[in-house]
Amino acid sequence: MKFSWIPVALLAAASVAAADIALPAPTTSGGMPLMEALAKRRSERAISSAPLKTAEISNLLWAANGINRQDGRRTAPTAMNRQELSLYVVMPNGAYFYDAKKNVLKEVYAGRCEVANNAALMVVIVADLGRQKREFAAVDSGFIGQNIYLYCAANNLATVFKASFNVSVLRSLLKLDKNQLPMYVQPVGRPAR
DSSP, X not given: OOOTTOOOOOOOOOSSSTXXXXXXXXXXXXXXXXXXXXXXXXXXXXXXXXOOOHHHHHHHHHHHHOBOSTTOOBSSOOGGGOOOEEEEEEETTEEEEXXXXXXXXXXXXXXXXXXXXXXXXXXXXXXXXTTSOHHHHHHHHHHHHHHHHHHHHHTTOEEOOBOOSOHHHHHHHHTOOTTEEEEEEEEEEOBOO
């Protein structure tokens, strides 16, 4: 399938289901000080399609909305802890659901995809509107978006938070059910400069 608005990166196969990608454990300590990351945070639309390493993808997704406590709570808050948001990753070789509990990208579409801004990958924030009101899901999505921005700033990656995209194409590509709505997309990759 060709989706002219979706940029993505290639990943190596892993030892889970044939098409799924096992991610290495995320690095959850160290890194750039918060105030430096805030000073470097910016929207960049010129993004390279050069693939990211699986460790970078693991760290990015954990920072975005990974599990950071024994009780299953996440790096990004949600209203009333409804945890209505899921992350999907679109790359040149397909689309994947991020299973934070298993730290695995589960394939939902196999085939060529093109991603916005010519980025290495695109994170899609999907809300389950059966679990949370849309307006709360929008605010909760912003927390994930900011986590991605800060991770990118701290790791010399480029990103931009986008609300303009073809919802019906993404719904079909990601095989979403009637309660699931793509809220925002965020292409990520190395700066194209």
